[in-house]
Amino acid sequence: MSLIVMKFGGSSVGSTERMQRVAKRIADYKEAGHQVVVVxxxxxxxxxxxxxxSKQLNLSPPSREMDMLLTTGEQISVALLSMTIHSIGHKAMSFTGWQAGIRTEAVHGKARITDIRPDRIINAIEEGNAVIIAGFQGMTEDGEITTLGRGGSDTTAVALAAAIKADVCEIYTDVDGIYSTDPRIVKCARKLDEISYDEMLELANLGAAVLHPRAVEYAKNYNVPLVVRSSFTQNEGTSVKEEAVMEQGIVVRGIAYDKNVARISILGVEDIPGVLAKVFGALASSGIDVDIIVQSGVQEGKADFAFTVSLGDKEKAISVVEGIRSEVPYEEVNSEENLVKVSIVGAGMVSNPGVAAKMFEALYNLGISIKMVTTSEIRLSCIIAAEPVHEVVRALHTAYGLDTAEQAFVGGPQDRR
Amino acid sequence: MSLIVMKFGGSSVGSTERMQRVAKRIADYKEAGHQVVVVxxxxxxxxxxxxxxSKQLNLSPPSREMDMLLTTGEQISVALLSMTIHSIGHKAMSFTGWQAGIRTEAVHGKARITDIRPDRIINAIEEGNAVIIAGFQGMTEDGEITTLGRGGSDTTAVALAAAIKADVCEIYTDVDGIYSTDPRIVKCARKLDEISYDEMLELANLGAAVLHPRAVEYAKNYNVPLVVRSSFTQNEGTSVKEEAVMEQGIVVRGIAYDKNVARISILGVEDIPGVLAKVFGALASSGIDVDIIVQSGVQEGKADFAFTVSLGDKEKAISVVEGIRSEVPYEEVNSEENLVKVSIVGAGMVSNPGVAAKMFEALYNLGISIKMVTTSEIRLSCIIAAEPVHEVVRALHTAYGLDTAEQAFVGGPQDRR
Structure with a gap:
């Protein structure tokens, strides 16, 4: 008997038939003797x-009221799923976030979970219920209803799994698991059997949208074993855990790309002490996340540097930089769009020399120039022109030996867009 | 400055325009300096x-899960109304039933309010907010979400008004107030300026569906002044209070009718001690509400008696009576449908002889025979054949001097159905 947390996204319960399929899967676990908590x-x-x-009534509604409104969506889901489980002869009880003891910061729209008080759901589990919990929501100490922001239901599931010491947290989605790259553009992408938390974090942050980074971070911190699998098949899925077994000869686990990137360049900056601290301090206090930072060497007391931000922050970042020109004199600020960040990720990279060289060579062979580079112990990212990104990803996938043998020739030029 | 509770039903907030109209009305009160709580x-x-x-997934869902599902409806309303008030420049905060401190019995689908802990909403009022509260819902001591059953939002409003000692509780609806009878069938029905709690209770129980009896009972017990008025006009409405001023010459305040009635007759019952106790004890323990009871005199040691129940309880009542035949020997049980209970209600009846005679005379003039009669201090009800009920109501309305002069001849035969 295991204690299993299952998380189903909105598309997995998007119709009567899908709701019934999810209920059946929960019933199967109950019949196999498991205890089940479902988010x-x-x-x-x-x-x-x-x-x-809401937009018909107020174009910029208070975030407190927006949380009040949006949390009804999950409450409807849990009530209907619980009823569906009852209809096939199993006990179930639904709970809102506050009922499940999920406490959060006093922030609306993107609160973090501070604490889980699971007594009530543990009682419900022990009474033999499938326990159905509304994802994405919690309550502050003052009894205010909050939402957790994007990917919040993943985080609810992982945090609950940690709080009740579940044996595994299964994230059900519309794909079979984590792939070596986006299977929509590389037909011979391979489904990974295992991946480490750190690798998953790099991939999650890089736009492989299957699992939310905050949820992976939480799983890593509390050592919650995750499984990402399909809600439409019985396939095994991908196991996300502390140490993933490395397949023979595979150093790079996956290839990710992210088009949501803009580059800001500041040229001819006077090389006075604390320049970087001033620029990035000003950006941080405006709430702008900076990703890659590159500074070139100083010539004649002046330096150029460049950094990337998400596309939506571009204009704001430029005004921040313009706003500090009196403190940090520079000659020019400019920006560039139509870029993509392509990354290779693998825990084996640090101990295998030549991994980076292979990426640069593959890009060179395609005639692509690299605009920025950044590395971590398990990741190497290049900023390049946005086109032809699919061709680049396919070439890298082949170069690092990731193509599945049986499907290696399925993908072709007709898929390029 | 007054502290006002306003209650709006579902049709008053059923569209964007209606929601905006309600927000405007609340803003007007705020601008006039009042404190406002809205249910x-x-x-x-x-x-x-x-x-x-829910029916697509489970035809008889657990009532706990049904409460979980249905309470989202009011939560959506309060969030959207609060946003709408913000959009026209006023502060507002929405609260669910549990957030507003509304505690109920541990019963799903038709819980009664046991207690209100209004600290949180009093704080919100004092901070200058229009406080918007989800009707029809509460929470048990164990944190289970409950609903109050039919008419629950009226009860929420009245109970809140009592708990926060509001100056008035205004019930907004789609009619102008309480009428002397159903204005759809009597065109010259008069809107009442005032009515007493007791009169309103009799009318509410008799099917004048504007206010729920439980809410009126609550208002009477806690002496909460009620006003029933239209959400679509600025008209004054009807004031419901302890002592209503009697208009000159008007003894009967209103005329109600209720078609949801069936008569059960038990004939040839052996006149042994405790017969009535046995029959009505058995009906009560089966959850059947009995309204009128009539027993004829005893002849040759045998009696006939008859009682009325709601149409939906008819079959069940007959089986209960059949089930106790060994304890209470009788000759025959039969039932009758297509009946209507017509009632006249007025606090002045008790001190005005001849009120009943006038009703009997009016029915006699129409050639209608009376099947059963029952009286209270402020009410007289007759069970008669269901047709022609509209003609009967019109005749009584005229007989008791209730027709408004200016409209007395508007209603006519073409309205009869």
């Missing part, structure tokens, strides 16, 4: 519909 | 839509 998101388009309704 | 029902068809969704 559910809002059904299909519910959240978008609620947002549309 | 809202689920918008338009929301509750029915949620019930339909």
């Amino acid at each position: 559910v998101s809002a059904m299909g388009d519910t959240t978008d519909d609620l947002i549309d309704q | 809202v029902s689920a918008m338009g068809d929301t509750t029915d839509d949620l019930i339909d969704q």
